[in-house]
Structure formats: C-alpha cells, structure tokens
Amino acid sequence: MTSQPGPAASGARKSLRPAKPRWRETLGLLARNPTAAISAVLLVGIILVALFDEALAPAGPNDIDVGARLQPPSGEHLFGTDDLGRDIFSRVILGAAVSLRVGLLAVGIALVIGSVIGLLAGYYGRWVDDVLMRFMDMLFAFPAVLLAIAVLAVRGPGSGNTALAIGIVYIPIFARVTRASVLGVREEVYVRASRSVGASDFRILTRHVLPNAAPPIIVQASISLAFAVLAEAALSFLGLGTQPPNPSWGLMLAEGRGYLDLAWWLAFFPGMAIFLTVLCFNLLGDGLRDVLDPKQRTLMGSAGGENP
Amino acid sequence: MFALVHLVPGDPVRLALGTRFSQDTYDALRERSGLDRPLVEQFFSWFARALGGDLGVSFRSGDTVTSLIAERLPATLTLAFASILVALVIAIPLGTLSALRPRSIVDRIATVLSQIGISVPDFWMAIVLILVFAGTLGWLPTGGYVPLGEDPGGWLARLVMPAVVTGVVSGSVITRFVRSSVLEALGADHVRTAQAKGLPARQVFTWHVLRNALLPLVTVTGVQLAYLLSGVVVVEIVFSWPGLGQLALQSVEARDYPVLQGAILLFALVFLVINLVVDLLYTAIDPRIRR
Numbered sequence: 001m002t003s004q005p006g007p008a009a010s011g012a013r014k015s016l017r018p019a020k021p022r023w024r025e026t027l028g029l030l031a032r033n034p035t036a037a038i039s040a041v042l043l044v045g046i047i048l049v050a051l052f053d054e055a056l057a058p059a060g061p062n063d064i065d066v067g068a069r070l071q072p073p074s075g076e077h078l079f080g081t082d083d084l085g086r087d088i089f090s091r092v093i094l095g096a097a098v099s100l101r102v103g104l105l106a107v108g109i110a111l112v113i114g115s116v117i118g119l120l121a122g123y124y125g126r127w128v129d130d131v132l133m134r135f136m137d138m139l140f141a142f143p144a145v146l147l148a149i150a151v152l153a154v155r156g157p158g159s160g161n162t163a164l165a166i167g168i169v170y171i172p173i174f175a176r177v178t179r180a181s182v183l184g185v186r187e188e189v190y191v192r193a194s195r196s197v198g199a200s201d202f203r204i205l206t207r208h209v210l211p212n213a214a215p216p217i218i219v220q221a222s223i224s225l226a227f228a229v230l231a232e233a234a235l236s237f238l239g240l241g242t243q244p245p246n247p248s249w250g251l252m253l254a255e256g257r258g259y260l261d262l263a264w265w266l267a268f269f270p271g272m273a274i275f276l277t278v279l280c281f282n283l284l285g286d287g288l289r290d291v292l293d294p295k296q297r298t299l300m301g302s303a304g305g306e307n308p
Numbered sequence: 309m310f311a312l313v314h315l316v317p318g319d320p321v322r323l324a325l326g327t328r329f330s331q332d333t334y335d336a337l338r339e340r341s342g343l344d345r346p347l348v349e350q351f352f353s354w355f356a357r358a359l360g361g362d363l364g365v366s367f368r369s370g371d372t373v374t375s376l377i378a379e380r381l382p383a384t385l386t387l388a389f390a391s392i393l394v395a396l397v398i399a400i401p402l403g404t405l406s407a408l409r410p411r412s413i414v415d416r417i418a419t420v421l422s423q424i425g426i427s428v429p430d431f432w433m434a435i436v437l438i439l440v441f442a443g444t445l446g447w448l449p450t451g452g453y454v455p456l457g458e459d460p461g462g463w464l465a466r467l468v469m470p471a472v473v474t475g476v477v478s479g480s481v482i483t484r485f486v487r488s489s490v491l492e493a494l495g496a497d498h499v500r501t502a503q504a505k506g507l508p509a510r511q512v513f514t515w516h517v518l519r520n521a522l523l524p525l526v527t528v529t530g531v532q533l534a535y536l537l538s539g540v541v542v543v544e545i546v547f548s549w550p551g552l553g554q555l556a557l558q559s560v561e562a563r564d565y566p567v568l569q570g571a572i573l574l575f576a577l578v579f580l581v582i583n584l585v586v587d588l589l590y591t592a593i594d595p596r597i598r599r
Contacts, residue, residue, distance in 0.1 A: 145541050146556055146572065153560045230429055234542045237431055238557065250429075257435060257546075261443050271432035279427035286423075 036287020080265035109167025114174025122182030181213035215292035222285035373570035384551035394475025403486025425480025451547035530586040
C-alpha cells in the first residue's frame, strides 16, 4: 500500500482500461486465436452432447447386461462395458450433462454472490470493504477441497449439494477479482459524471461500473468452470458428490479403479472426458483473457516483441 | 480465524450425533465430549485447551487428536516437500526457457504442457501411473508409506508416483508464473540499462532478471506448498498415503468432530506460517521492502 505508483505504472494503468470490446469484436478476436477457437468449438460440441444426451446415447445409463460385462472397446460398445455390462460410451455422454450442470450451477452461485460482494466492497470501500473482504479472506484461507467436503458433510452428498459446495469455495475468488476490477473503474470520469447528475448508486453500479468491470470476471468464470468440473469429478470420486447409479465421470473413475488391471477402459474414457472438458475451458479462458484483459495482453505483446 | 474454524465444522456435530450410537452411549459420549453444552461455551473451552496444545480426543478411536495428527504429519510433510521439489525442477527451467525465447517452439511446447498439467485430473493421472508403473511394468508399489528410517529404498519407491502426480500439477501452475515474471523482469528498464552498459548476458540474467523474477516465484511456491500440505486428499486416497488429507476425509465421513477441527486448525496455522515465511523471504530477496 505504501508503494507510490510511478509514471510507468500509471501509464500501464491507462492501457489497462478495456476498450469496451463488444461481444462481436470479442468473438472476432477470439476466432483469430486458433487454440481458443478450437476449444470454443469443442466446448459447444460437448454442450450439445450434454443437451441431447438421451438422444445420443446408444444405451441407457443403467441398462445392465451382465452377460456382456467388462467387454473391451468394440464396434458394438465404443468404449467397452463396465463390471455390470453397462455401455461406457453412453455413460460418458450422460455424464457430460451431470458434470456440466454441476459446473455451471457452481460457477453461477460463485459468480452471482462473489461479484455482488466484490461490487459492493469495491464501490463503497471503507468499512463495507473491510468487513466483506476480511470475511472473504477467512473463507479463502480454508483448503478448498476440505471446505467443499465440510459443506457436503453438513448437507449430505448429491449433485445439487456438490454444486453448492464448489460454489461456496469459489465465492472469495470472484469477490476478489470483481473488487479489483471495480476499484479501477470507480474513479472513472463517466462514473463521476453519472454521480454528479444524481444517478442512484444502483443505476451507476448496474449501468456503468458492472459492464466496465466485467471482462476479468468473464475470464475468471471460464477458468472456474474448468476447476468446477475437476472438483465435481474429485468429489464424486471420493463418493461425496454425485451418487450412484447416476453416471458421473468422477464416479465412473472410482468404479473403474477396482478393475484397473482387468479392464483399463473403465477408468480411461471418463478420465479422458474430464481432461478434455477441463482443458477446453482453460484454453478458452486463456483466449478470453488475451482478448478481454489488456494488461495480460501487453504481457503477451511484450512476448511478441511489441513491448511499449 | 479461530471463530471460523469452529463455525464451518460446527454443523456436522449435530449430524454426527444423530447417527450410529445407541441412546446410552450417545448420551455418555455427548456428556463426556461436552457436546451437551452451548456451542459458545464449547468453543471457549476448546480454544482454551487448544492454546495449551490439547486438541481433544477423537470420537472414533479415543486417541488424542494431537497424537493422530502427529502420526500423519511425517507422511504429509514428506509428500508436500517432495512434490514442491518436483514442481520447481519442472517449472524453473521450463518457465525461464519459454520466457527467454517467447513464441518459439520451446515456449509453445511449455505452454501446452503446462495447460495439460493444469487440466489433467490428478487422481486420473495417479490411476494411469499406477496402471503403467505398478501394473504393467511392475517397477513401483501401488501405494502405501514406509518411514525413511526403516526402509530408504521402499520409502523412495512409494514416494515417486504421488510426488510426481502432485508435483506435475503444481509445477504447471508455477511454470506459468515463472514465465510471466521472467518476461516482465526482462522488459524492465534496469535490465535494458544493464544491457546497454555492455554487461555480459549471463551476468544481466542472473543479477538483474532472475533476482526480480524471484519474488513472484516465492509467492506462488508458498501458495502451492500450503495447498500441498492441506489439499491433496484425493491423491492420498488413491496411493493409500497415510497423510493429513486422508485423516481429514476419514474424520468427515465418521463425523469425528475434534479430529476435523484439529486438522483444520493445523491447516490454518500452516497457511499463516507459510505467509510469514514468504514475507520474510521477500525482505531477504528484495532489500527495498525492508524500508
């Protein structure tokens, strides 16, 4: 706090200001980044699969066929079958819906609560800031997995509670990101102008502060989706998340663990599904950051030799 | 901080008391554990005893919480430090190389590798490693832990896989920080001045770039170490590694309230201590911070 920002720092602050990228421009810039574009396309594919899971899956998730148990991947069962003869390909498809639903719900909870807290803390400052952010710090100090496990211990296992648990874990991160972003926007001329003509706090916050503070929050949301999918898998793997017989990738991994030397495909394909989904969200988040968060872009730019 | 330690696990206790005990043992245990008293009173008596190093007695086994934690501590410390070692061995060269040659092949490969490392589920990587190195090749045991003093070879053999799994994940995170902080240091004015003075590239790099890139590295390593000391529950389970994460999970499952509380208190302490050490290292590295 004592460090005085030098002229160089305030110069960097200027270039920090998002040039209000409209969503069309954002998409255009994003399309020029091949990794981000490919991940976005893949993600759309995964989301479509999750939306039309029932229609796409060749078999029901719990169609048991003990005669065809532990079949290796073949034309009939693309990813093989598990210990109860259930078709793993179908279960991976149906698991996509479970994973994405929990991930979206978790990030939704964290995003809404976290950014409201960050917005209030950043905009009002003073004691509001102190009280809210100290509370966030305490929440943040907890080991993430343990906090989620504790929430699940209180609320009982299941998909909905898993989303809630993961959401609570990520609230402080969104609060911090939003607060930092709001602090940069709060003293802008347009905010002061709006205040001087007598706009209400609510109007200033929703019309001026939030839209201009949004880019880092959007980036954070994409990256958090990656971690939420990963966390859901981990919690289900531990038996605390999605409960059997529902198909969840983490749960399938846990079930496949016992058959490792007999049937590698039980654990391999759900793991691949988790990995690809998480990778896509991460890459998309990186791409979005390049487009939406110019501070990071200057960093990338300096990498390309266009150092200011 | 201490209030919150009690606050979050404060609810499982009500749940815990509803399960698995007959009414008589239930009442007896409840009274003995002081759970029939008001929560605030419980908190203060727990707090007072915790200050004296007494964290209470496990509901499940009857052992003292301190002894349970002490039993698990060596395994956790071993794994955490081994992992951070693996992580740094990966991250420092990889991050520095990709920062020195931005947009080169090396940089791109490093970026892809670190993205993969961040995205791969650690427990899945653990399972695949077990399958390959313990199953197919049979080089390493599937899991477990033996103390270094008893069997150094077995200790190392059991440590390799868990340390690699957690180290790769942390290393991927650290790589990205190393890359960006070295890049930032490279672009700084004093580096340009040093280059303009005609100092040898090696000298500029060691004294002007690395030294400035060290601060963010220390911070992120501290964060990762705190995470490793508390959060590797899933990897511990897969490798049957008898660490604190496993203890914490077991105590959640058994609603073993004192143990969970003790473990969380320890994690909070670890977090504080690591932050303190990071701050101290800061002043050691950067004299400007000493004021």
